[in-house]
Amino acid sequence: MRVMFLGDVVGRPGREYLRVRAGALRAELDLDFLVVNAENAAAGAGITGAIARQLLDAGIDAITLGDHVWDQRGFESEIVDLQQVCRPANLPEGCPGRRWVCVERDGVKLAVFTMLGRQFLPPRASCPFRGSDALLEEIRAVDNPTLAVAEIHAEATSEKIAFGRYLDGRVAAVVGTHTHVPTADACILPAGTGYVTDLGMCGPYDSVLGRDVDAGIRRFLDGMPRRFGVASDDVRLCGVVFDFDVRSGRTIRFQPFREDAPVAPAGASDGAERASGVDTAGEAGNGAKP
Template identity: 45%
Template structure:
């Protein structure tokens, strides 16, 4: 199975990059499934139903969220009837929506996507490991499902790495989101799980993690309330990672970063 996971989409610039690149990549890379982290897509804060539907029309199969899941209040009602939007699994009981999603590929394969919130520097959340373990008890990779991807939406690199090693050999991929800076460690772990500490953001990198750099600098230099933080509006870099899995085992055979446009150096996997 060939899966593209797109890092946190930030604001209008990030949405423009999705529109520009995703349909072409879906065809050029012969993708079986596309997962997009969209928790910053609506002005940097949350996701709306309208934006979600635009992403689906452009080729996304699932959208994951994160700590900004409820910033756009309209999503609270919408997510209950939209299984293609996945909020963190380890939110408190009673949270609307679900923390696990599924894609059925054209070839009949079954991809399961799980998202969890980290706990270090991230506020209140239930134990992500226990939440994932409960799901994996009923999902055996290579038998019940053809691929399992975990999106660890966390601040600390150590926490993301720990999840990668803990679930190595039991899932197809563990990828990190949230910090908006792509890491250079995309690799296959010893047990065959693809891992990348942070996929990076799909947004304008002439910024401070996607937000206007001048407003952000002002916040660091003055104790007084400054102007509202808004997303930078320059050309975005489309940041994603391509993951390929073995048809029988479900483990990964390839992981490579994808970066197109904007201020970041380009990276494009060879088409095989």
């Protein structure tokens, strides 16, 4: 079972390139499921119901969110109708939205949930470690999934690594999001759980974490509040492709993924060939999909 996880989708550049490429990626890489974090898809902060539906219609199976979940006005009423979208499961009790998503293909069920970290983030979330214990029991009682994957949306790498180790052997994979910077530590943990500290960003990399470079620099120089517009150049998709053994529920192979959006040279037509990233998942596992 092959599943691609893509990092935080940032603004129109990220979501539009993902929307255009999602269906083709499924075919080219023989993906069974495609899961993305889209908490920055609307102008770089939050998501709307309309944007979520566009991504789902384009071929995304499940959308996870993070600390910007409520940044777009009115989304708290829209999320209740989005069955393939889950907000962080450890938000305060009573928050709207699903705490996990379960999707099925060819008799295989994949459950996905996300937890907010608590280091260097606003203290509004409960413990992601203990919360995962109870949530996994509930997920298995309600949906009995073949595979379960946990996302940790957190700032501190130490918290993410500890979370991965905590769930090692109990979920198929643990993937980190939030920092918008892909990490080079994808691995299979000792008990068989796939892991990466951060999937990176689907959006403009000629930026400061997807935002306008000049505004980002000035914020550090003078500390003044200002609007951070979404950048537009060097758009990439970034994430990891995992191959799972459906019998054991463990990771057997993984491949970091990166794809650069096409950049047409001066005078070139809009039909310029798509640029290929340095890390592609077309050879994930160096062989046939299990």
